[in-house]
Amino acid sequence: MTDHEIRLFETDAAVVHVGDGLIACTLPRPEWTHEAHLAACLHIVRDRTDLRPETDLPGIIRRYNESVGGVNDDHQGYHETITQAFIAAARAHLAERPSGERLVDSVNALLVSPRGARDWPLHHYSRDLLFSVTARRGFVPPDLKPLP
Known part of the structure; x- marks a missing residue:
């Protein structure tokens, strides 16, 4: 369960704006929300066959973080295990969606699903493992239950 209001996307173009803005390092920092992370991930998995x-x-995420003044170190910025977990979530979600579904509909369905919750990785990882330096720096397999 989340204690934040879920910010849904209105159009395919809004999702593409986030994904392409991430890739080009042109997305304004305030727009890089949890929902934007998932939208960009799903868009890249689904539509960016060049990646x-x-x-x-x-x-891409490390470069973006640095472009907006962020730091990727042992305590902040890029987190490998969370990224790989949400890529797995996006792939599993897309496998369950209808072929030809609009991007925005698929993204919004992910955002309101259990896999779209901010704490979703904690269903698969203990807090200590997920937030360890080891998990931030490299992928670690889940210690509670397998990823989809």
């Missing part, structure tokens, strides 16, 4: 999400998204 390999599991290997390309880490560098």
